[in-house]
Amino acid sequence: MLRKNITAHAFSFFFGGFESTSTVLSFMGYELAINPEIQQKLQEEIDKTFQECNGNLTYDALQKMRYMDMVVSETLRKWPPNPFTDRVCVKPYTIPPTNQHEQSLNLEVGQTVWIPIYGLHNDPEYFPNPTKFDPERFNEENKQNIPSGVYVPFGMGPRNCIGSRMALLEIKLFFFNMLANFDFIQINKTENPLKLVNYGLTLITENGIWVGLKPRTFKN
Structure with missing residues (x-):
């Protein structure tokens, strides 16, 4: 029985996180494309971290990236995968x-x-101007003012998402490597604002999420 439980949990880590993680990646890429000032600030942190690690990113260095964490947290706030x-x-x-x-x-x-996680995360009583993508909601000062139980992208308590740490690591690694080399940009098919369908159990856009990638140019 113990072996079966361990196997079941291992499978839930991988298969249960595919859809939710890809959803966060899509929405975060979209938000960076339509908010280039936020993207630039995140890239500055990425470049600084890359230099401090001499080109070899470590787990500890990734966890110390405060603005990366703020951007990911705001994505999970505005677009919770569940x-x-x-x-x-x-x-x-x-x-x-x-x-x-x-x-x-x-x-x-x-x-x-x-x-209703989506309802809580987009309630102006808890998050003023909830449609605005604002990572500063999660800076060291402001996040202390968020009431307990209203920001729950992974649930809370002993039954919260078992793969939350793994999902966050995957998301941060993806954007660290992508933003170190590319800019997310708007293209002709990029919609602003996005329109969600009114059915389904996950966040689904009417016409998909479309952004472009542009190689970064570095000054000598």
């Missing part, structure tokens, strides 16, 4: 009303609760 998650109630709980016209909501053991 728009919702669910939990099963394990003990009776009552959610009190917040407005006069509302009634208490009683949850019973065994009931499933759906948590």
Whole structure:
């Protein structure tokens, strides 16, 4: 049984993360293309890190890249690959009303609760001007003001995403290497703003995500 559990978890790391990771890569590439000032600032951090590592990126150096983390976090905020998650109630709980016209909501053991991650991440009460792509929401000062439980791209608690660290590592490695050599640019087919379809269980755009790649030019 232990061997089967280990095998199942190993498979969930790889197969469960393919769609979600590719979704984040697509949306982050799009945001960098339409926000060149953010892309340039991230490239400056990448170039500095590359020089400090003498061309050999290390795990520790990647983890110290604060702006990279901010850009990835904001992508996960605006475009969460899993728009919702669910939990099963394990003990009776009552959610009190917040407005006069509302009634208490009683949850019973065994009931499933759906948590709207996309709704939380795009709620102006928690993230002012939520349609704006702003990595500064996650700088050292501002991220301390984000209420607990409203930024949950990987879920939270003991049932959060088991592959979150691996997914973040893949995303950061991809953009480190791509942005070290290329610029993400808008092309004729790039839509701004993107239009999402109103069906499905993941974020799907009506006409896809289209950006271009341009080799970087370096000054001597």
